[in-house]
Protein backbone atom coordinates (compact mmCIF):
# COMPACT_ATOMS: atom_id res chain seq x y z
CA UNK A 1 0.00 0.00 0.00
CA UNK A 2 1.30 3.45 -0.89
CA UNK A 3 1.31 5.60 2.22
CA UNK A 4 2.10 9.31 2.10
CA UNK A 5 3.41 11.05 5.21
CA UNK A 6 1.69 14.44 5.62
CA UNK A 7 2.53 14.88 9.32
CA UNK A 8 4.35 18.08 8.52
CA UNK A 9 1.15 19.79 7.37
CA UNK A 10 -1.10 21.72 9.80
CA UNK A 11 -3.93 21.76 7.24
CA UNK A 12 -4.70 19.23 4.55
CA UNK A 13 -6.73 20.82 1.77
CA UNK A 14 -8.37 19.50 -1.38
CA UNK A 15 -5.29 20.24 -3.52
CA UNK A 16 -3.12 18.15 -1.17
CA UNK A 17 -5.47 15.19 -1.51
CA UNK A 18 -5.66 15.76 -5.27
CA UNK A 19 -1.87 15.57 -5.46
CA UNK A 20 -1.50 12.36 -3.44
CA UNK A 21 -4.55 10.83 -5.12
CA UNK A 22 -3.09 11.47 -8.58
CA UNK A 23 0.14 9.85 -7.35
CA UNK A 24 -1.78 6.69 -6.42
CA UNK A 25 -1.69 6.97 -2.61
CA UNK A 26 -3.89 4.52 -0.68
CA UNK A 27 -3.28 6.13 2.73
CA UNK A 28 -2.16 9.42 4.23
CA UNK A 29 -0.60 9.81 7.66
CA UNK A 30 -1.34 13.04 9.52
CA UNK A 31 -1.15 14.45 13.04
CA UNK A 32 -4.35 14.21 15.14
CA UNK A 33 -4.99 17.96 15.19
CA UNK A 34 -4.31 18.44 11.50
CA UNK A 35 -7.27 20.25 9.97
CA UNK A 36 -8.98 18.28 7.23
CA UNK A 37 -11.70 20.32 5.54
CA UNK A 38 -14.89 18.96 4.00
CA UNK A 39 -13.66 19.31 0.41
CA UNK A 40 -10.56 17.30 1.31
CA UNK A 41 -12.77 14.63 2.92
CA UNK A 42 -14.82 14.40 -0.28
CA UNK A 43 -11.70 13.82 -2.32
CA UNK A 44 -10.38 11.22 0.13
CA UNK A 45 -13.62 9.31 -0.40
CA UNK A 46 -13.38 9.69 -4.18
CA UNK A 47 -9.81 8.36 -4.27
CA UNK A 48 -10.58 5.72 -1.55
CA UNK A 49 -7.68 7.02 0.51
CA UNK A 50 -7.71 6.08 4.18
CA UNK A 51 -6.46 8.40 6.93
CA UNK A 52 -4.06 7.16 9.60
CA UNK A 53 -3.33 9.33 12.59
CA UNK A 54 0.22 9.35 13.92
CA UNK A 55 -0.33 9.07 17.65
CA UNK A 56 1.94 7.56 20.25
CA UNK A 57 -0.53 6.99 23.10
CA UNK A 58 -4.15 6.03 22.48
CA UNK A 59 -7.09 7.48 24.39
CA UNK A 60 -7.81 5.20 27.37
CA UNK A 61 -10.90 3.11 26.76
CA UNK A 62 -11.17 4.16 23.14
CA UNK A 63 -9.76 1.12 21.37
CA UNK A 64 -9.32 1.64 17.70
CA UNK A 65 -9.76 5.38 18.03
CA UNK A 66 -6.44 6.17 16.43
CA UNK A 67 -6.92 4.16 13.31
CA UNK A 68 -10.28 5.88 13.10
CA UNK A 69 -8.95 9.37 13.56
CA UNK A 70 -9.37 10.48 17.12
CA UNK A 71 -7.46 13.11 19.09
CA UNK A 72 -4.50 12.21 21.28
CA UNK A 73 -4.72 11.29 24.93
CA UNK A 74 -5.83 14.26 26.99
CA UNK A 75 -7.10 16.13 23.94
CA UNK A 76 -10.45 17.83 24.54
CA UNK A 77 -11.94 16.38 21.37
CA UNK A 78 -10.84 12.84 22.17
CA UNK A 79 -12.18 12.95 25.72
CA UNK A 80 -15.51 14.39 24.66
CA UNK A 81 -16.10 12.21 21.60
CA UNK A 82 -15.89 9.07 23.76
CA UNK A 83 -17.72 10.47 26.79
CA UNK A 84 -21.07 9.10 28.03
CA UNK A 85 -22.73 12.39 27.01
CA UNK A 86 -21.45 12.11 23.45
CA UNK A 87 -22.48 8.45 23.35
CA UNK A 88 -26.06 9.39 24.35
CA UNK A 89 -26.19 12.02 21.58
CA UNK A 90 -24.81 9.55 19.04
CA UNK A 91 -27.50 7.02 20.02
CA UNK A 92 -30.18 9.69 19.68
CA UNK A 93 -28.90 10.58 16.18
CA UNK A 94 -28.98 6.89 15.19
CA UNK A 95 -32.55 6.55 16.52
CA UNK A 96 -33.58 9.60 14.48
CA UNK A 97 -31.94 8.05 11.40
CA UNK A 98 -33.97 4.88 11.87
CA UNK A 99 -37.20 6.86 12.25
CA UNK A 100 -36.49 8.79 9.06
CA UNK A 101 -35.85 5.56 7.15
CA UNK A 102 -38.87 3.74 8.57
CA UNK A 103 -41.12 6.64 7.62
CA UNK A 104 -39.72 6.73 4.09
CA UNK A 105 -38.19 10.18 4.54
CA UNK A 106 -34.77 9.01 3.32
CA UNK A 107 -33.72 6.59 0.62
CA UNK A 108 -30.38 5.05 -0.32
CA UNK A 109 -27.71 6.97 1.53
CA UNK A 110 -29.83 10.17 1.52
CA UNK A 111 -30.33 12.58 4.37
CA UNK A 112 -28.10 13.70 7.19
CA UNK A 113 -28.38 14.53 10.89
CA UNK A 114 -26.19 16.58 13.20
CA UNK A 115 -26.06 17.94 16.72
CA UNK A 116 -24.05 20.94 17.98
CA UNK A 117 -22.05 20.19 21.12
CA UNK A 118 -19.95 22.34 23.39
CA UNK A 119 -20.49 25.47 21.32
CA UNK A 120 -18.04 24.91 18.49
CA UNK A 121 -18.18 21.22 17.59
CA UNK A 122 -20.78 19.19 15.74
CA UNK A 123 -21.47 15.45 15.75
CA UNK A 124 -22.77 14.44 12.31
CA UNK A 125 -23.65 11.44 10.20
CA UNK A 126 -21.03 10.05 7.78
CA UNK A 127 -21.14 10.22 4.00
CA UNK A 128 -22.63 7.31 2.01
CA UNK A 129 -24.45 5.53 4.87
CA UNK A 130 -28.08 4.42 5.02
CA UNK A 131 -29.78 6.08 7.97
CA UNK A 132 -31.48 2.80 8.92
CA UNK A 133 -28.45 0.91 10.19
CA UNK A 134 -26.20 3.68 11.48
CA UNK A 135 -24.34 2.87 14.70
CA UNK A 136 -22.81 5.37 17.16
CA UNK A 137 -19.33 4.30 15.98
CA UNK A 138 -20.15 5.51 12.46
CA UNK A 139 -20.64 9.14 13.52
CA UNK A 140 -18.08 11.91 13.01
CA UNK A 141 -17.04 15.09 14.78
CA UNK A 142 -16.33 18.34 12.89
CA UNK A 143 -15.77 21.93 13.98
CA UNK A 144 -17.93 24.86 12.90
CA UNK A 145 -15.64 25.45 9.91
CA UNK A 146 -16.19 21.90 8.67
CA UNK A 147 -12.78 20.59 9.70
CA UNK A 148 -12.88 16.89 10.47
CA UNK A 149 -11.90 16.25 14.11
CA UNK A 150 -12.77 12.65 14.97
CA UNK A 151 -14.57 9.47 13.93
CA UNK A 152 -13.60 6.52 11.78
CA UNK A 153 -15.83 7.57 8.87
CA UNK A 154 -15.82 10.70 6.74
CA UNK A 155 -18.46 13.36 7.46
CA UNK A 156 -21.25 14.09 5.01
CA UNK A 157 -20.39 16.96 2.67
CA UNK A 158 -23.87 18.39 3.38
CA UNK A 159 -22.80 19.12 6.96
CA UNK A 160 -21.76 22.48 5.51
CA UNK A 161 -25.46 23.39 5.33
CA UNK A 162 -25.92 22.36 8.97
CA UNK A 163 -22.98 24.58 9.95
CA UNK A 164 -24.57 27.58 8.21
CA UNK A 165 -27.71 26.90 10.27
CA UNK A 166 -25.74 26.71 13.54
CA UNK A 167 -23.80 29.88 12.80
CA UNK A 168 -26.84 31.92 11.85
CA UNK A 169 -29.38 30.66 14.35
CA UNK A 170 -27.98 30.34 17.89
CA UNK A 171 -31.14 28.46 18.93
CA UNK A 172 -30.32 25.66 16.50
CA UNK A 173 -28.69 22.76 18.35
CA UNK A 174 -29.66 19.96 15.98
CA UNK A 175 -30.35 19.77 12.24
CA UNK A 176 -32.11 17.09 10.18
CA UNK A 177 -32.04 17.07 6.37
CA UNK A 178 -34.03 14.49 4.41
CA UNK A 179 -36.30 13.90 1.40
CA UNK A 180 -39.86 13.21 2.63
CA UNK A 181 -41.94 12.66 -0.52
CA UNK A 182 -44.85 15.10 -0.04
CA UNK A 183 -42.78 18.01 1.22
CA UNK A 184 -40.16 17.32 -1.46
CA UNK A 185 -42.92 17.43 -4.07
CA UNK A 186 -43.58 21.04 -3.00
CA UNK A 187 -39.85 21.75 -3.16
CA UNK A 188 -39.76 20.38 -6.70
CA UNK A 189 -42.72 22.52 -7.75
CA UNK A 190 -41.14 25.61 -6.16
CA UNK A 191 -44.11 26.34 -3.92
CA UNK A 192 -44.66 26.30 -0.16
CA UNK A 193 -47.86 25.02 1.50
CA UNK A 194 -50.15 27.73 2.89
CA UNK A 195 -50.43 28.63 6.57
CA UNK A 196 -53.57 29.35 8.66
CA UNK A 197 -55.20 26.01 7.82
CA UNK A 198 -53.92 23.71 10.56
CA UNK A 199 -53.41 24.84 14.15
CA UNK A 200 -50.62 22.39 14.91
CA UNK A 201 -48.74 23.29 11.75
CA UNK A 202 -48.98 27.01 12.49
CA UNK A 203 -47.63 26.46 16.01
CA UNK A 204 -44.70 24.17 15.19
CA UNK A 205 -43.76 25.26 11.67
CA UNK A 206 -45.61 28.48 10.85
CA UNK A 207 -44.52 29.82 7.50
CA UNK A 208 -42.21 27.52 5.50
CA UNK A 209 -39.28 29.03 3.61
CA UNK A 210 -38.05 27.92 0.18
CA UNK A 211 -34.30 28.01 -0.44
CA UNK A 212 -33.11 28.28 -4.05
CA UNK A 213 -31.56 25.31 -5.84
CA UNK A 214 -27.83 24.66 -5.75
CA UNK A 215 -25.75 21.53 -6.30
CA UNK A 216 -25.93 19.42 -3.10
CA UNK A 217 -22.78 19.21 -1.00
CA UNK A 218 -21.27 22.44 -2.33
CA UNK A 219 -20.63 25.58 -0.33
CA UNK A 220 -23.10 27.40 -2.60
CA UNK A 221 -25.74 24.84 -1.59
CA UNK A 222 -24.96 25.33 2.10
CA UNK A 223 -25.33 29.09 1.71
CA UNK A 224 -28.85 28.82 0.25
CA UNK A 225 -30.35 28.40 3.73
CA UNK A 226 -28.54 31.39 5.25
CA UNK A 227 -31.33 33.97 4.56
CA UNK A 228 -33.96 31.76 6.25
CA UNK A 229 -32.50 29.89 9.21
CA UNK A 230 -32.94 32.70 11.71
CA UNK A 231 -36.69 32.99 11.17
CA UNK A 232 -37.64 29.49 10.02
CA UNK A 233 -37.17 26.11 11.70
CA UNK A 234 -38.37 24.37 8.52
CA UNK A 235 -37.07 25.12 5.02
CA UNK A 236 -37.87 23.50 1.68
CA UNK A 237 -34.76 23.02 -0.48
CA UNK A 238 -35.74 23.57 -4.14
CA UNK A 239 -35.55 20.38 -6.25
CA UNK A 240 -34.06 18.49 -3.33
CA UNK A 241 -35.80 18.04 0.05
CA UNK A 242 -36.22 19.70 3.43
CA UNK A 243 -34.15 20.82 6.38
CA UNK A 244 -35.43 21.41 9.93
CA UNK A 245 -33.61 22.54 13.05
CA UNK A 246 -34.48 22.34 16.74
CA UNK A 247 -33.00 22.09 20.22
CA UNK A 248 -32.45 18.30 19.90
CA UNK A 249 -32.17 15.79 17.02
CA UNK A 250 -35.43 14.20 18.18
CA UNK A 251 -37.31 17.50 18.00
CA UNK A 252 -35.82 18.38 14.60
CA UNK A 253 -37.17 15.03 13.34
CA UNK A 254 -40.58 15.90 14.83
CA UNK A 255 -40.65 19.11 12.77
CA UNK A 256 -39.86 17.09 9.65
CA UNK A 257 -42.85 14.88 10.54
CA UNK A 258 -45.05 17.96 11.10
CA UNK A 259 -44.05 19.41 7.73
CA UNK A 260 -44.40 16.18 5.76
CA UNK A 261 -47.71 15.23 7.38
CA UNK A 262 -49.13 18.69 6.69
CA UNK A 263 -48.01 18.63 3.04
CA UNK A 264 -49.69 15.25 2.63
CA UNK A 265 -52.89 16.39 4.34
CA UNK A 266 -53.07 19.60 2.32
CA UNK A 267 -52.62 17.58 -0.86
CA UNK A 268 -55.68 15.51 0.16
CA UNK A 269 -57.76 18.63 0.83
CA UNK A 270 -57.08 19.72 -2.76
CA UNK A 271 -58.62 16.47 -3.97
CA UNK A 272 -61.85 16.97 -2.01
CA UNK A 273 -63.07 19.49 -4.53
CA UNK A 274 -64.24 22.13 -2.04
CA UNK A 275 -62.40 25.18 -0.76
CA UNK A 276 -60.49 24.91 2.51
CA UNK A 277 -61.77 26.94 5.44
CA UNK A 278 -59.04 29.09 6.99
CA UNK A 279 -58.44 29.78 10.67
CA UNK A 280 -59.71 33.33 11.46
CA UNK A 281 -56.83 35.83 11.54
CA UNK A 282 -57.36 36.71 15.23
CA UNK A 283 -57.02 33.03 16.10
CA UNK A 284 -53.94 32.74 13.87
CA UNK A 285 -52.42 35.45 16.03
CA UNK A 286 -53.07 33.32 19.12
CA UNK A 287 -51.19 30.43 17.50
CA UNK A 288 -48.32 32.80 16.75
CA UNK A 289 -48.21 33.77 20.43
CA UNK A 290 -48.08 30.08 21.39
CA UNK A 291 -45.28 29.55 18.88
CA UNK A 292 -43.24 32.37 20.40
CA UNK A 293 -43.93 31.06 23.92
CA UNK A 294 -42.46 27.70 22.90
CA UNK A 295 -39.27 29.50 21.88
CA UNK A 296 -39.76 28.85 18.16
CA UNK A 297 -38.68 31.51 15.63
CA UNK A 298 -41.37 33.90 14.46
CA UNK A 299 -41.53 32.76 10.85
CA UNK A 300 -44.35 35.21 10.15
CA UNK A 301 -42.08 38.02 11.21
CA UNK A 302 -39.55 37.22 8.47
CA UNK A 303 -39.71 40.38 6.39
CA UNK A 304 -36.30 40.06 4.74
CA UNK A 305 -36.59 36.96 2.60
CA UNK A 306 -38.22 37.23 -0.80
CA UNK A 307 -41.87 36.14 -0.99
CA UNK A 308 -42.33 32.61 -2.35
CA UNK A 309 -45.31 31.20 -4.23
CA UNK A 310 -47.89 29.62 -1.95
CA UNK A 311 -49.91 26.75 -3.40
CA UNK A 312 -53.50 27.31 -2.37
Ligand SMILES: [Zn+2]
Nearest residue numbers: 110111216241
Ligand atom coordinates in the same frame (compact mmCIF):
# COMPACT_ATOMS: atom_id res chain seq x y z
ZN1 LIG B 1 -30.25 15.61 0.37
